Amino acid sequence: MKLSISDLSYAFGGCNVLKNVSFEVGEGEFLGLMGPNGSGKTTLLRCMTRYLPAAARAVLVDMKPIHTMTDRELAGTFAVVPQSSSTDFPFTVRDVVMMGRIPHVRNRLASTSRKDVEAVAAAMEVSGCAAFADRPFSELSGGERQRAVIARALAQAPRALLLDEPTVYLDISGQLEMMDLVTKLNKEQSLTVVAVLHDINLAARYCDRIALLNHGLLEAIGAPDEVINSETILSVYGVDVAVRKDPFTHNVYVMPRSARSKARKDGARVHVLCGGGSGGPIMRALVDSGYSVTVGVLNVLDSDHECATDLHIPIVAEVPFAQISDEMHAENLSRIDETPVVVVSPFPVGPGNFKNLEAAMYALKAGKQVVMVFGDDGPNIDFTGGKADAFLKSLIDAGAILVGDVDEMLRLTAKGGLRTQ
C-alpha cells in the first residue's frame, strides 16, 4: 500500500494547524511522526482517518482519495491505536477485540461468523493477549490494554496501522514491549506503520524514517540519523542536546546537555587534571559555579574528553590511546602556570597518564593550590605497581589538600580558598 499526503492543510478556529504538508509512506514502511506539543501530529493522523475533514485529494491510498471510501472501507484500510482506551462498561478483552470486525460485518442480523471468531483468536495470539482474553478490559494494566487494542486493530485486517503516542502512559518495559510488538507486525506481516511518537530516542531506534513537524509545517523527513541532529532538535524543540550513537546498534540517540550554562571565559581560573571518566562531575560543578575551567591532558575518545567538549571547556588533548607526549605535557604545564588552582580527580593512573600526576607536583612546586578529590572508591587507583601510590603520598606531603567529594571542593571554593585571583 502506498500512502500519499499531498498538500494537506487543516485550519481550526482560524488557526492553521497543518500547512501544506506533503509526504509519502511506502509499503511496509515504519514512519515516525514527531514534533513538539501542538505541532499538528495528532491532527495529521485524524485527517488521515477522516475524523477531521481535510481537502478532497489531500490523503490518497494507492492514489485513491479517502473521501471516496465508505466508512467501512476506510476502517478496513487504517486501524488506529490511540494513546489509551478506557470504558466504564464491563467488556471483556475478547469483546473489545471483536469490535475490530465491525467493518467486515455484511449482515447485521447474522450472529458472529466463524471467520470473525478465527480472526479475533489469531489477532489475540499474535499480540499476546490470548492469555487474558476473558478478563474485563477495564481491569487490565496499561500495557495489557494497549496489547488488546493492537489485537483489535489486527482484527480489522487493516492495510496500515496508525498509532497515536501508544507508549505515553506505559513504563519503560511496557514502552519497549509495545514498540517491539509493533516492529514485529511491521516486519513479519509487512504492515505499514505510521506512529506519532514523543520519545525521540524510541523513534530513532524503531522507525525507518522520521517526519518532523513544527507549527504545522513538515520541517524534515528522512532516516533518523538524517533528521535527528542537534541543530534540528534545537530549532524545533528549543532544547540543546548532544546526539550520540548507540555503540551496540549504531542508532542515534539524544542527550540533553549536562551543564546548565557554558564555561565562562572571564571567571576565576581552575585547571582540572582528570581522565577515565572521573572528571565529569568536577568539571560540571565548576562550570555551573561560574569558573573558567581548563582541562588536560585527555585522550580523544576518553569520556572526560566528551564531557569537556559538551561543556565547551578548552582541552589539552592527546591522540586516542596514546601515552601523554612531552609536547602535550608541556602545554598542560603552561596552562597550570596560568591558573592559581589545580583540581586532581580520582583518575586511574597508568604508565600512559602518569605525567598528569607529575603535573600536579609541578603545580605544588610552583606554589599553586592543589585540591585532590577522592572518589567513591577512594583516591586514584594505581595501575603502575605502587609507583603512583608513593607519588600520591609525596603530593600530600608537599601540601595538596584532600577533599571527600565535589561539594566539599565547592565549599572550599565558596570560602575563597580557591578564589585567589
Add this chain to the structure above:
Amino acid sequence: MTQEADEASMRGRRPSFFRRNPVLFIFLLGILLLASSFVAVLVGTLGPIGPGFPERISFSDALDAILGREGDAPDYYVSVFRELRMPRVILAGLVGASLACAGTAMQAVFRNPMADPFIIGVSSGAAVGAASAGLLGLTVALGAVAAPALAFVCALVTVMIVYRMGTVKGRVYVDTLLLSGVAMAAFLGAVVSFLIYFAREDYHQLIPWLLGSLAMARWSYVLVISVPATVGILAVFLFGRELNALLLGEETAHNLGANPEFLKKIMLITAALMTAGAVAFCGIIGFVGLIVPHMMRIVVGADHRKLVPAATLFGASFLIWADALSRTVIQGEELPVGIITALCGGPFFLYLLRRSRGMGAMS
C-alpha cells in the same frame, strides 16, 4: 482479601456460566417472560392468586375465562380477564421492554451507566406531549395515536436539548448531562402539573397516569404501543455492534467504521420513540431503564448483541411483576406501578452514584 490474592483470583477467574452461554440465558429469560405473563394474568383482586378479596376464584374458572369458554363462572369473569387483565399484562411487558431497551440505548449514547429515560427527563418531555394531546382534545379527534405522536415529538426535543447541554466541543460531560436532565425533568414536570391543574374536570382521572400506572390498559393501546416497541427494539439490536464501539469513545467508533454522529442520532430518536410509546398510555414509570440493563450487564456483560435481548426480555418480566405487585400489595387498593419502580430505583441510583464515584468513573 489482600490485593495480590484479589488479582490472582481475577487472573484465574473463569467467566460465569451464563457469560459463557448467553444464548441459553436469553432463552431462559424468554421462558421466564412467558411464565410471568401467564401467572400475572391470574394475579389480582379477582383471581386464583392474590388477596382473594372480595372473592377467591378457582384456577379452572380463571382458565375458562381466559380461554373464553362457557363455564359455571359468571360472565363478568370473562370480561375481567380478557378485556382488562390480559391487555394490562401485555402492555406491562411492552412498556417494560421499551423502557429497558431505551435505557440501554441511552446509556450507550451517553457512555454512562446512569442514563435512563426518566433521569434524563425524556419521560417528562413525553408526558408534556401526551398530557397536552389529551387536554387539547386531540385524542378525540385523532384517536389513540395522538398521545404517543405528540409525546414522541416532545421527548425528542427534550433529549436533544439535554444532550446539547451536556456536550461541550464534542465531549460529553456526564455531571452536566445528569444535572441538566434533572433540571429538565423538574421543569417539564411543572409544565405537566400546570396543564393538569387547568383541566379541572379530568384532574382525578389523570392522577394515576401522572404517577405511572397500567390501570388504563386496553387492547387498542397494546396495538399502538407494539409498533414503537418492535421498531425500537429491533433498531437498537441491529446497531448493537456499533453501540459497543461507541462505548470506547466516538473517535474509536469512527475508526472502527461506525459513524458515531449518525449512530447517536438514530439511537436518541429510537429511545425517544420507545419512551413516548410507554409514557403516552402509562405515564412516567421511572428507573426501569436504569435497573434492568445494569442487572443484565452483570450476567451477560456489556456486549449489546447479548445485552439488548436480555434487557428487553427481563425488562418486560420486571414490569409485569412490578404491576402484579401493585395490584395486590394493598388489599382492595391499587398502587400506581410508578411508585413501586421509584421505590426500588431511587436507592439503586444512589448506590450506582456512590460506586461510580468510588471508581472515579463519573467524569
